[in-house]
Amino acid sequence: MRSAFYFLLLCVAFVLIQSCSPEKNTWTSKAYHNTTAHYNGYFYAREEVQKIENTIWASLSDDYNRVLRLYPTVDTALAKSYDKDIQESIKMASLAIQRHPNSKWVDDCYILVGKARLYSLDFGNAVQTLKFVNTKSKDPSARHRAIIQLVRTFTEYKEYNNAQSAIDYVSKEKLDKTNQKRLLMEKAYFYQEQADYDNMVRNLSQAAPMLRKKDRPGRVYFIIGQVYQKLGFESEAYNYYKKCLATNPEYEVDFYARLYMAQVTEISRSKSVNAAMKSFRKLLKDSKNKEFKDKIYYEMGVFELKQKNINNAITSFKQSVREGNNKRVDGEAFLRLGEIYYDTLRNYKLSQAYYDSATQALPPDYENYEAIKARQEILDEFVGNLNVIQWQDSLLRLSSLDSVGLRSIIDSAYQAKKALAEKSVGKKKKRNRIDIETTDNVFGNIEGSGNDESADWYFGNPSAMALGQTEFRRIWGDIVLEDNWRRSLRSSKAAVTNTASMDSTTIVASQKEETEAAPADPVGAEYAKVNAQIPRTDDQKKEALKKIEDAYFNVGEIYYFKLKEPENAADYFTRLLKRFPETEYEPEILYHMYLIYKDSNPARAEEYANLLRTKHPESTFAKTLDNPDYMKESNLANEKQKSLYQEAYASYQDGDYNKATSLINEARAIGVTTFTPTLRLLEILIVGKTDDISKYQYQLGEFAKENVATDLGNYAQKLLEASRTVQDAQTMKAGVTYIRSLNEPHYFVMIYRNDEKLGNMPTLTLEKLNTDNFRELNLKTSNMVFNPENTMTLVDGLPRVSFAIEYMKSFNEKLATLTELRSHKFHSFVITKDNFDILYRTKGLDEYLQFFEKNYPKEAE
Template sequence: MSTSSLTQRVGGWLVTLLSLGAAGCASDKSLVSHTINNVAARDNGYFLAREKLQATEVLLYKGRVNDYNRRLPLFPTLDSTTVRATRADLNDIIKKASLPIQHRPGSDWTDDAYLLVGWSRFYKMEFDDAVLTFKYVNSTSKDPFAKQEALIGLMRSFLVLKQPDNAKAVSDLLDREIGLRKDARELFLTRTEYFLQTDEPKRAIEQLERAIPLIPAKNERSRTRFILAQLYQEQGQDKEATVQLNEILKRNPPYELDFFAKLMLGQVTDLSDKNKARLDKYYAGLLKDLKNKEYRDKVYYEMARLAYRQQRYSDALTLLRTSAKATTTNRSQKGYTYLLAGRIYYENLQKYRLAAAYYDSTTQALPKDNPTYAAIQERADILKEFAKQYTIIETQDSLQALVKLPAAELDQRLNQYALAEIEAKRKAAAAALAAQKAQQQRQQAQAQGAPGVPSALSGNQRDISNPNTFDPTNAVASGALWYFDNPTALGTARTDFIRKWGDRGLRDNWRIVN
């Protein structure tokens, strides 16, 4: 081999080695640069935004309104109040999450940052923007877990927008995903909400049963079990509901959940003599416990429901009266109390005027976002008109019956009415005097700094346990021929009204105005 040839070959090797070395350095530089981008994106923007979003979600979930007379919500209820309370934090989350998107676009955290933006827009009720963001992540991300979370966010958005067909399309798309779902819990909960919206409770139960074992937080898991028990009860599956409630009670839940789970057991427990005695003892213990002072109206209401299950309608109405008079901070409970009284008068006792009165009160007290509110309002309107026509017919029938009486019997009947009117005035005057004395005693007690605490059974309240209360046909027999011609009765009623409601002006919805 010549010297020149050897030199050429060595030179070639050196060029090759240098080229490989340069390429290796470039690759190392690219790898190092990508790693730096990832760390900077994660630590500078994404991490801070994620922590704040998690804290915001904790507040939103804690803020769920727990009305135990209806099915508890799975997810936070979003409205103008929640948006006002969280807008500043959500805007800050979007700002922080936008940093890696704008300044580190090639990092592995870009799609995760977009997810934070999407959820922030969702909680701000900017659902159209949230939909666009989740769609973008699903179409551009290479991370299967990010795509799954984006699809779940998309499904949640469609459910809030009341677009069940779109929500189902997303759910079907998730079914085609291969591999273990990182967000299986959220998927099952979201599908539960979908099936509840589409009125498929049995399928909702299936999804909720799959979700519960995946919920890590003990108290949230117990709360979700309570929702499952409610669904079972709605389907008439009392044994399955009982199993879920007992599971809750075994795990030492928060006091409120423990309290209402035990109350609900009274509605799903088999009514054997042994269980009846146990429930009666349990309710008595609840009423004696001072910790339950704010729940007394609910306890009496549940006792009324138990009596209603046993077809003891008079007892149920007595307990409902006591529930309505119990003073608590739960204003909506009176709506459910009036509703059950109205149902008893309408469906079981056929006292339509009384039913009309209680359904009217129900529409004033029941939250208007209740799913059954529209149906209740419709029945209230129908009963009001029916009671009006029924009274006209009944009055005409009574007058025609009087006209047909012989003169002597007619005189005798009129004398009975006159005597009854005199007796009614005497009783009204006595009641007015008693009310005046009671008012004076209360004023004296307050002046001495010892205000009385009224019992749930005290007060000059009308007894709704008597099916004839407020019945105009019986008012004639008792002498109250025309209520507004009786100044004593009017005076008594005004005194009772002021004592209970205060000196209010005449206005719409006066019963629910502070």
């Protein structure tokens, strides 16, 4: 009996040994290889791939402000973290393929290898592996799975044409239910990657009934709800959010599903609105939602906006910013507020502030970020120009005050702030966000006003100051008095500051990071800051008025072309013409006014047209008015001039200046075009070759002035500087010669070596001298580098030689009492502006000192 048992055992062992051969095709061989391939190679390879997929899913950070991703993305850094798992999965699958080539798990192992290579970002080999299965496999289901995985691979590789071809091919095949579901999911992902949400949701909706627990149905239902909500099908979105909740998803998905359900509640009666708001309030009260309060308030704002409750929407969006710390939610709330103030309320100053905050908070990959950024830049430009008008007008008003009056005003403002702060000590409210609000400019709304009465000015109006203090407290809260008080806001979670209520110059100065110690005299520091910007001389006032003129024109242009508000554009253009009747912008403004009123008020439009024809008949705008094709014809003239210019320039290079001049004259006879300045510059170059160098330099200088801030003007300036450099070199070679005409404005100059380390002592000494003895001259003090070894300090504004000599005498008398300066070596002298140009170009200091000693009276020494 025992011998029979051993014989039977021996037979079974023999059969099993015979089954191990991969070439055998018996049922025992198949059973052996199928079992071994499945539970050894394939099983362990699948476990490794599953581990990799879990790692990839764990790396996904869902952004619930967007439609969630169906699948997480894979990047190089993440792929490196599971490289060992990749190698192990490929190794185990490859062993199963090599040792059990006839098993039914070979195709599955190849598909696992393809997946692993996809997750390792080895796209080329992944594609080849999956194509091999499709070509060689005899199992239709395996071939279909390989092609569906190929769709995913091409999608991840962004080869959408190949992915579409694979979709078209496999869609014609007869698929089992599992593969149908897989194909629908991969197609949905394919369309999501291309932002085709319509086709995405169609495929997901078809796949939804086939989903099983391992497919994360709650997440998929939520995504379907998000897409339907995005597309405007709110009832469908509501149904899928409800289905999502029925699957008991993870808490975050559950929260957002409930939040969005309230958002898409169908509103037909007031009780429905109340029900929706009740849902929001319920979510707010739930302690588990504490970290989501900002998002709840944001969605409440969106809901109120849909009901056209603008004020409630604004309140909710602001509350969203105050609650929580989600930068992206903040950015979206700021964006919504910016849109409300831009599109609905037309308050561009507030809109600019919110858009500015939105662009800082939102990531660059945010949907339509470029368009948001473009609008923010338009508003920045717009508000910046408005601030220039207000600030420069304020400075012009301040220019009529003496130093005592100015300091008194600044001191009053400081004391008012100090009293307010001291009154509110101990009552400071902590906030994590600051509202963006705007008031009139701190110096009052004085755009374009010519009234000098102090009642119109902020600090001269007690009512306005009281209102300002109240507004200050409302915006900034109750703060403890301290110098550089805005720095205290940086320690809080304040996201924005009031960028619309002050001039851009003061905003930059006040909000800049300050590392230096607080000034001992804050009033004095503020006085110095403001006083330095006040225009005192006629030239400075002209410069300020020019800034206002340019800003008015820019505001009108932005209103007309970018904000599409012609009536407001006309208002600013009218203000500009009234305040600056000689403005260089008049031809263009008259043309714009004609276009603005052309359809709405033809009679008024014709008035502007006649005015343009009368005052500026040769302007491009007048010619365009009478000939709409003028610009087209002008372009043709340009092209003809360019052709003649090329011939003229070739003749110029060949030295045939007469022919070049003749061709230029022929080109200029065609008419004045935008190419005319180029012809003029070539004329000047010919002068440089055929005429006196002084005439050449003069014409270059005039051309540079006429074409300032253009490429041609800059080029002419460089040519002029190069010519002067050559001339200076020749002068140096021949010897420096100074001009003996002394009856013109002078500079006082100190030149000292850098190693003397005088610091700001020369500047302080000369400024005190100016204040004590020459206040009425409004002298300016500045520093310049004379050469690598020496620095110079200049006093500008001495109108005649007699003043220059008197100044030099006063300096020499003062020097005896200045031990800090007296112990150092330096040269001091007075010099005319023309001679200073020669001195600075040639560096001929010794020559000038000899000239000075010889030509100026001894009293100047």
